[in-house]
Amino acid sequence: MAITDILIREKTNQAVKILQETGIDCWITFTRETEICGDPNLVFLAPGHLTWHSAFIISRNGRKKAIVGLYDKKGLEDLAAYDQVEGYVTGIKEPLQTYLQELQPEKIAINYSKTSEICDGLTHGMYLTLYEMLKEINLENHLISAEEIVSALRERKSPVEIQAIKKAIEITEEIFEQVQKFIAPGKTEKQMAQFMLDQVKKRGLSTAWGQSTCPAVFTGPDTAQAHYSPTDRQAERGHILNMDFGVRVEGYCSDLQRTFYLLQENENHPPEKVLKGFQTITRAVEEARQAMKPGIKGMEIDSIARKIVTEAGYQEFPHALGHQVGRFAHDGTALLGPAWEKYADKPYRLLEPGMVFTIEPRLTVENRGVITIEEMVLVTETGAEFLSHPQRELLLIT
Amino acid sequence: MAITDILIREKTNQAVKILQETGIDCWITFTRETEICGDPNLVFLAPGHLTWHSAFIISRNGRKKAIVGLYDKKGLEDLAAYDQVEGYVTGIKEPLQTYLQELQPEKIAINYSKTSEICDGLTHGMYLTLYEMLKEINLENHLISAEEIVSALRERKSPVEIQAIKKAIEITEEIFEQVQKFIAPGKTEKQMAQFMLDQVKKRGLSTAWGQSTCPAVFTGPDTAQAHYSPTDRQAERGHILNMDFGVRVEGYCSDLQRTFYLLQENENHPPEKVLKGFQTITRAVEEARQAMKPGIKGMEIDSIARKIVTEAGYQEFPHALGHQVGRFAHDGTALLGPAWEKYADKPYRLLEPGMVFTIEPRLTVENRGVITIEEMVLVTETGAEFLSHPQRELLLIT
Numbered sequence A, B: 001m002a003i004t005d006i007l008i009r010e011k012t013n014q015a016v017k018i019l020q021e022t023g024i025d026c027w028i029t030f031t032r033e034t035e036i037c038g039d040p041n042l043v044f045l046a047p048g049h050l051t052w053h054s055a056f057i058i059s060r061n062g063r064k065k066a067i068v069g070l071y072d073k074k075g076l077e078d079l080a081a082y083d084q085v086e087g088y089v090t091g092i093k094e095p096l097q098t099y100l101q102e103l104q105p106e107k108i109a110i111n112y113s114k115t116s117e118i119c120d121g122l123t124h125g126m127y128l129t130l131y132e133m134l135k136e137i138n139l140e141n142h143l144i145s146a147e148e149i150v151s152a153l154r155e156r157k158s159p160v161e162i163q164a165i166k167k168a169i170e171i172t173e174e175i176f177e178q179v180q181k182f183i184a185p186g187k188t189e190k191q192m193a194q195f196m197l198d199q200v201k202k203r204g205l206s207t208a209w210g211q212s213t214c215p216a217v218f219t220g221p222d223t224a225q226a227h228y229s230p231t232d233r234q235a236e237r238g239h240i241l242n243m244d245f246g247v248r249v250e251g252y253c254s255d256l257q258r259t260f261y262l263l264q265e266n267e268n269h270p271p272e273k274v275l276k277g278f279q280t281i282t283r284a285v286e287e288a289r290q291a292m293k294p295g296i297k298g299m300e301i302d303s304i305a306r307k308i309v310t311e312a313g314y315q316e317f318p319h320a321l322g323h324q325v326g327r328f329a330h331d332g333t334a335l336l337g338p339a340w341e342k343y344a345d346k347p348y349r350l351l352e353p354g355m356v357f358t359i360e361p362r363l364t365v366e367n368r369g370v371i372t373i374e375e376m377v378l379v380t381e382t383g384a385e386f387l388s389h390p391q392r393e394l395l396l397i398t
Helices: A003-022 A070-079 A093-103 A124-135 A147-155 A159-182 A189-202 A272-291 A298-311 B003-022 B070-077 B093-103 B124-135 B147-155 B159-182 B189-202 B272-291 B298-311
Strands: A026-031 A054-059 A064-069 A084-088 A108-110 A143-145 A216-219 A240-245 A247-249 A256-262 A322-324 A331-336 A356-359 A362-365 A369-372 A375-379 A384-386 A395-397 B026-031 B054-059 B064-069 B084-088 B108-110 B143-145 B216-219 B240-245 B247-249 B256-262 B322-324 B331-336 B356-359 B362-365 B369-372 B375-379 B384-386 B395-397
Touching: A003 A026, A003 A054, A003 A070, A003 A147, A003 A159, A026 A124, A054 A093, A064 A070, A064 A093, A070 A084, A084 A093, A093 A124, A108 A124, A124 A143, A124 B124, A147 A331, A159 A189, A159 A240, A159 A247, A159 A256, A159 A375, A159 A395, A189 A216, A189 A240, A216 A369, A240 A369, A256 A272, A256 A369, A272 A298, A272 A356, A272 A362, A272 A369, A272 A375, A272 A384, A298 A322, A298 A331, B003 B026, B003 B054, B003 B147, B003 B159, B026 B124, B054 B093, B064 B070, B064 B093, B070 B084, B084 B093, B093 B124, B108 B124, B124 B143, B147 B331, B159 B189, B159 B240, B159 B247, B159 B256, B159 B375, B159 B395, B189 B216, B189 B240, B216 B369, B240 B369, B256 B272, B256 B369, B272 B298, B272 B356, B272 B362, B272 B369, B272 B375, B272 B384, B298 B322, B298 B331
Parallel strands: A026 A108, A064 A084, A108 A143, A256 A395, B026 B108, B064 B084, B108 B143, B256 B395
Antiparallel strands: A026 A054, A054 A064, A216 A240, A240 A256, A322 A331, A322 A356, A356 A375, A362 A369, A375 A384, B026 B054, B054 B064, B216 B240, B240 B256, B322 B331, B322 B356, B356 B375, B362 B369, B375 B384
């Protein structure tokens, strides 16, 4: 069976369990023309894209129903994940209203969230459409946010999901090893990035996010800040070089950063200041990981690493310590982040077993460049374990 | 300059003109984590993906401002398409409120629409976020749908856009010619689809929509309906075979269908019933095209072709006669469609110069298969012209 099909069965069953846990009667994913602005959770519900208004209705009582345009019906029926797939020609209103009147749910969870983009796949126009259809059958006041359901669904990774993420990490580490041999003084950021993209292509894979910044390669001091495309700037001896990179394997991503140092001709080891920066970062990663466990808030973990960096005399990094990873490099709701407006409620969420996070503190060493390591960890029943092989030493280029 | 950069300048300038035409003061595209559920119009506004809450504010007075997370700032500044790019660290609220208070717009258009998915890129959670920010500065009642602006922006194709679409059509037609030589009795739908995908790959391109149904290949009677993946069903003599296929070139799509007939060993030409069906379809395409001109409603065009098919004794096709094509195979708001619920107001929209439509009627010939042709046409100042080379004869496989 295709991994897509396994996932859809796994996730639709998981959704029923989460509904039972939360006491919410049903969860509706309502979408249309999904190539244009589809719901990010559609991958857990359907094997491909859908054209017309489509509703996937999963109930606490275990019933799973899909209502889709006629041409999208057969592909869904083949899945055997739904009790019933209904196809319509002229419009979804009548079949959707009929089914919901039969179901009479107290609470109808739909995919919107101010906090979490991963739970915010319902567009405002589609919200209005659904609201009006429900108003006609007096159910419009039963709508609530599905954030709790969708977060759990994406965050509690199944063995199949963990396996794919591990594979993606393995390949990413392999490519980091290969590029280490390629890096040399005079090579440009663009050349190094291209070398890595060629490795991705050779394996028939795609990058974990857009190729213009995956890999991101930064060499030396005064580089552009993160999220910027590789430039024609050349690697130089005495400079730090860092890379942010990931691949996608069977729909799941890796997201890792590694830091290199180009030794001067008269150097046997990196200068003190570079070493101190590196050790600060590895300590921040390790202490953050050790503190992670189910039930703790993400902001507490962020604060541990942030404090290590600032107390060592460096400027605070202007981003969260870590995010979840899954089908996107940035996935899930709970975040190892500070309580800043842009992170909404995410840093307040509690860690749960099965979550996969990055840990990625950053600091700048004057005149040398940026040190940043990004590892990936899995939250277990009792703590958190590395999924990546953590960088313990600066990667030296001689 | 990259085509992306040209497009962004072209489209942001076009947006100012449309705002002046409509009398709307400003247009805001408000989005975050755009790899997850980005606004489909972001390609006209930014060269890549964005991580945090981002606002692109284009005003009737010609001012163009972007407010983005700090790490996304430099990539946008390089574009030189905005008067100002502001980067923030903790949250977008303060810079966004400050700018809008200065602007004091009467009407603020945002990307939501019940009718048109292409104008519905704002998620409901992001709508609520924006609404609350505006409420604090007493502007929440100034929000309106940007459907009029976004539709015009996507539908009025510039020369650069038409050029890319023409290129995509040319390559699609080339691949149809190649597959015609490959088709033979005994070849499966999957084999034929793979042949075409190999041609796409060889050219370093991607398909116009998801590969599982692009190409779609249907052979013989009682096939699955449109939008279904190719199967192991083999092409047989005496059957009709049809394909739905397109490629994406420089971000722009083609979407064409062609119909083939596999001659029996004792046949020199297709049977009467097949010919009659084919001629009905070509007549429907041609009469629809001839009726197209600026100012006419899409539903009037749909009705011409639909009537030709039903009056010839065939069942009505369960879909619109034609949709617009652009960055997606299904693009734009105005539709050559019937007044069915699922099409909302789209069929009532008036045709305008610069729109690119498909024309794709369909009918079934009993015991033989489905005849369907899909052409692409450009609406001009006075009528509509073919962009594709219209299929005038059944493509015969001997």
